[in-house]
Amino acid sequence: MHPPLIVINPNSNEAVTRGIDTALAPLRLSGGPAIRCLTLHDGPAGVQTQRDIARVTPPLLELIRTHEATSGAFVIACFSDPALAAAREVTRRPVLGIGESALLTALTLGERFGVIAMQDSARARHLRTYGAMGILDRFAGEEAIGLSITALGDARQRQDRLAVVGRRLRDEHYADVLVMGCAGLAQHREALQRALGIPVVEPSQAAAVMALGRICLDWEKG
Amino acid sequence: MHPPLIVINPNSNEAVTRGIDTALAPLRLSGGPAIRCLTLHDGPAGVQTQRDIARVTPPLLELIRTHEATSGAFVIACFSDPALAAAREVTRRPVLGIGESALLTALTLGERFGVIAMQDSARARHLRTYGAMGILDRFAGEEAIGLSITALGDARQRQDRLAVVGRRLRDEHYADVLVMGCAGLAQHREALQRALGIPVVEPSQAAAVMALGRICLDWEKG
Amino acid sequence: MHPPLIVINPNSNEAVTRGIDTALAPLRLSGGPAIRCLTLHDGPAGVQTQRDIARVTPPLLELIRTHEATSGAFVIACFSDPALAAAREVTRRPVLGIGESALLTALTLGERFGVIAMQDSARARHLRTYGAMGILDRFAGEEAIGLSITALGDARQRQDRLAVVGRRLRDEHYADVLVMGCAGLAQHREALQRALGIPVVEPSQAAAVMALGRICLDWEKG
């Protein structure tokens, strides 16, 4: 009997948590670990700045500590991987970030990855991460969909905009694999991949796969 | 009902295939894909040179084509990832190499990875791969256990030698995560990790985790 | 009349703040900006983990906001540069981190920099930073002095240990410039440089120089 995987959405938006939960359904196997998706109620509506990251870190670490004894692994379900390094200090359980996992997964699907970000303002933060990960040689480009919150709420507009931005990454930046730069858009992955003809990585799924494997294998820290 | 994962040992050594099969047991979940481990009977006794890689490629591609219709994904279970790029051309199914998967997995477990190779002669080949993957900034070092085939057959000698080499990677090369540079040594992973106090990645397991996830999520090519 | 430079020691150790204050005395020029060194009283005794960094960030940002209207620039005086990216979001004033400033200054003084860290456990965190900064091609190595707090309190032991570690960086890692990896040890800089015959960068001084220049030049954000 495996301990469950805890997936934490660090923003307080329950709709995003539900989107993640749905995205992970195919990974719920009868003989495998359960997957529980939690919302960080103390979190901001969205994690969009370094300040937001700073703000969600203490309650996020607290939440992890609360669940440590009864959990098998954790996924931090925000593309900026807030608190990831700190979380790995406070628990012996595996902790995966969806940004890191998605980027590494992309490296198995293409030579140059493009990132579809939510906002232009994320670029500098993301570039620091790609540099810290040491994977800039594989980076093709990053473009933001830049939709207003209202427009983001409309599935059709979202899908259209994802395709526009993805096409730009493919044709102008020479990306041959795309990473969706936020949680909660899993429903668009397959259509986007089909429209563009290159693989598309959904980050929550990428991270959950790696985390579930570690629970099954019982790979804890040395 | 998921199609099975096919794991191919490209050398003809059945003992290695059995070792891989055992290593993957924890990933066989009810409700999840079956895992079948095959031996490439046309393969050499070991894949140790670029020539060996060249030699196993045609039959390996043939084997993949034979199983394509009934399989969900493939793992090439040799640390040198022979035929990986070519295999990705011949099938729409996901193909993971244990070398690539292990190295990327290591990047989530430490800052600088060290590789325990079987032989010194592999170093140049491996370095080309790390360079092609664009991950040299995260490379700490590689050391070979360099045991004769007889000595390799003795579990105690193997374990001792793995620890000696791993300690060197940790203490002299500053590695904080280790990758076992060959298939079939999974039984030593946990003891090694415990002895050294840093995470150790077993490559067949790392690749199978990613491949199983793709089957469950039905991520085929765009 | 220039607004003052505010230097914030993010740990609660007043002795460190006093050490920084003394180190910056030569930069207090008549006609130039005043330099005020503050202690973050809510901070931990030392910033040694990612968690510590997470913990000091909210009060550090708060302190910056409190002083923004009356200050010309800020220096965050901890080698790990906690809250640096977030601080740059919350104020239009220049914010310099002593880690970043010291490393960049070192690049003008030698070809390969070595870092004298306080503890081995800082290495992974520092390496992420060097990678994020994109300066790993210039990195020679990092070694920790690893003294107990008691031993650290003894100036003679500190000096001896700095020289031992510095010599190792110079002779085994081929560093030709050294960076002192913490605030508060400025009194040892000159002796260390003289003992080793290669330049040594004191980080608080390196950062204050850059911050004072920006106040004088009135370079605020665009």
Place this chain on the structure above:
Amino acid sequence: MHPPLIVINPNSNEAVTRGIDTALAPLRLSGGPAIRCLTLHDGPAGVQTQRDIARVTPPLLELIRTHEATSGAFVIACFSDPALAAAREVTRRPVLGIGESALLTALTLGERFGVIAMQDSARARHLRTYGAMGILDRFAGEEAIGLSITALGDARQRQDRLAVVGRRLRDEHYADVLVMGCAGLAQHREALQRALGIPVVEPSQAAAVMALGRICLDWEKG
């Protein structure tokens, strides 16, 4: 009396072999090694995929072994350098690949190299090579001429298309030296260079120069 240089065209297209042969005429010097250009009759019509590379490797290695005793050095005359690493294992004679040699030669003629490829599908494969060679910092871009085989057969169309693509590499990717990414187009090198005003490297010539030098100097393996 020098042993001859053997240049192997790994595709079965005799017209390409003749083109290479003509391109190397200026390097046939009295007193110097003879140059023999061979066609790999077992090879595919063109080497365009990783599978093609896998397929030509065994007969190519066989051909090298056949000629080893009587030859001074080998050139593998396909821009993808198929079997290069393996060939270096099977013979003590120097083996040069035209891709590797052309790229390194380009580094002496400009700061950023652009590659004129035959097809877009080669990009991922080429990028892996540039990464494995560790020369991505000098890479400007790669564009394919993308002509049908019929159009490729027309010298005027070829020349026009080479100039269009070369101009794009120069003006949009900031290349200041170009590499022709296939064998057999040597006749266009000079006109292309004159049209664009930046150096153009013909790969068969670049490799033959290096290989002939090694025969004259008798630099075999250590």
Place this chain on the structure above:
Amino acid sequence: MHPPLIVINPNSNEAVTRGIDTALAPLRLSGGPAIRCLTLHDGPAGVQTQRDIARVTPPLLELIRTHEATSGAFVIACFSDPALAAAREVTRRPVLGIGESALLTALTLGERFGVIAMQDSARARHLRTYGAMGILDRFAGEEAIGLSITALGDARQRQDRLAVVGRRLRDEHYADVLVMGCAGLAQHREALQRALGIPVVEPSQAAAVMALGRICLDWEKG
């Protein structure tokens, strides 16, 4: 009483020297080092080629030696940093180049720097420098203003052209900080920064700040 900072304009254009002198006025503090700006009368009208660099080096080193005894530090005020490495050999005083200092300063103000060069022909030379400095991972792009000398003499045309080129670097190359690639244009810095909304680094000021700090701190060579 501090020894003065000597700023050397290595071209013979006195107007440039005066422009630098004016740019450094805010760094002249009553209690700080004096700043003397000198023209290298033996220098060319502009430093635009490697030959120009070669030519200015001997008289520049001579000038430094002449002033060494009575000076605190030197700034070489040409973006190509002519003679920088040699100057650091001939004097124990700190020597800063305005190119190097400006680029390092830019790394504290944005994630990807763009360089506004005077001429396209400088690109190859600059790229060699960025590579030698090991900072190419942070490089966004370089574009030249490419004005005739007459047009350069017109402040309005200069300002317009700087804005056009800067906008291109920001919008097409994704630069989030700009470096002015020559001395003597300090008067345009603030307007340019305001127009583009991203930080702009003026190189003479960046170097003078670092050099003045070293005089105050008495950081000479070890």
Place this chain on the structure above:
Amino acid sequence: MHPPLIVINPNSNEAVTRGIDTALAPLRLSGGPAIRCLTLHDGPAGVQTQRDIARVTPPLLELIRTHEATSGAFVIACFSDPALAAAREVTRRPVLGIGESALLTALTLGERFGVIAMQDSARARHLRTYGAMGILDRFAGEEAIGLSITALGDARQRQDRLAVVGRRLRDEHYADVLVMGCAGLAQHREALQRALGIPVVEPSQAAAVMALGRICLDWEKG
């Protein structure tokens, strides 16, 4: 009838010029370009500092201009490649540096190159060059033989010391190809390669090979 290759020894030591001349004898083919080795009589006894490089540049450029009309190509025969970039500006003939050519040649002979330098003081200068060339990912290490001029004059001591340093590069730095970091030691190449069992590159020969090829092919600037 080919124009001759001019090889310039930029130091005034005629013995070095004679050593180069002898080393190039195997490249003198009856039907190929003549090779003339010249001494820069205005040069220093040795090129050991940046200042020496600055000093030899003007007369070296002058010498090139003097021979331009009657020459086919130039080799600058000092491992530091003094004046290389400037020389490429002043003549349309190909100019090769022995350092650059040797390093690029080494990339075809091994995965990680080690450099045997004459003096430790060259390291910083060489590292800048490797960085500017963008080949640091392939760099294993550099060690100096550090012999006095008297000891250097003794062939036996030289040979012994080359072997000691080469062995260190191979065994401690993991170099699998070595570059001799100065001109004039060609007589030791073969013995060194035999003693160490890895390829050794003699730089004058490496450069002359490339230069002769360009004369034969008539590859001048575009």
